[in-house]
Amino acid sequence: MSDQPSTGTATFERVADIIADTADIPREKITPESHAIDDLGIDSLAFLDIAFAVDKAFGIKLPLERWTQEVNEGKVPAEEYFVLKNLCARIDALVAEKAAKV
């Protein structure tokens, strides 16, 4: 078992494809180090479009309200959720959590 972030994983590839399709961003600009907002310019509406596509693709429910609250309250830096390698690691964790419940 690795504690490495989801750099170059299948999860990142799927998420990058979703972002490229949903937000009309050239696929080659999207890297694991990209910050969805600061680097890719994704606004809140587009991010909800991406969240919907991610929810459907992975069968999960990204806890966007909790994340937003934590960032707004300064409890968690935005990078923890919006840098793609970190986002993908959280998606992997949510998928694993869901699988463990079945």
Place this chain on the structure above:
Amino acid sequence: MRLEYFEMIDSVVSLDRAAGRIEALAQVPMESPVFEGHFPGHPLVPGVLLTETMAQASGYLVLAHLNFAQMPFLMAVDKARFRSFVGPGATLSVTASLEHDGSGYAVTKAAIRHDGKLLADAELRFRTMPFPDGLDALMRARTAKIGLVMDGDPAEAPAGEPA
């Protein structure tokens, strides 16, 4: 329907919270200032108002699903289709189903029919967030007026029975 007041839904026919589905009625008025401009001598309900009608049916469904904990605000309209003209006096059946309950957002599919014929349909997305001050009570009053009451819901009771 009171088109000029954006009160599009007249009554809720059925609500199935478990299945995430609502059916409502909307009676197009015979006269409205809207028809004076859209179009002179050829009155038609504008497509944007049909979209609003689907959004309101969806919004009531999301309100019920969230048990009035949050307010849905329309944020995206996808795949909207207006398949036939809608004129004065038409009785519209408006349906909506909850396609996805996300964190801070919800997605519905909605449709409008007349005599069983599909007139319009769309996929709608809503941002869900805390009620602005005072809107909670207003929405509860409005939903009660159209027959969508959360406690002892008359929309889920058999026809003719008291709530």
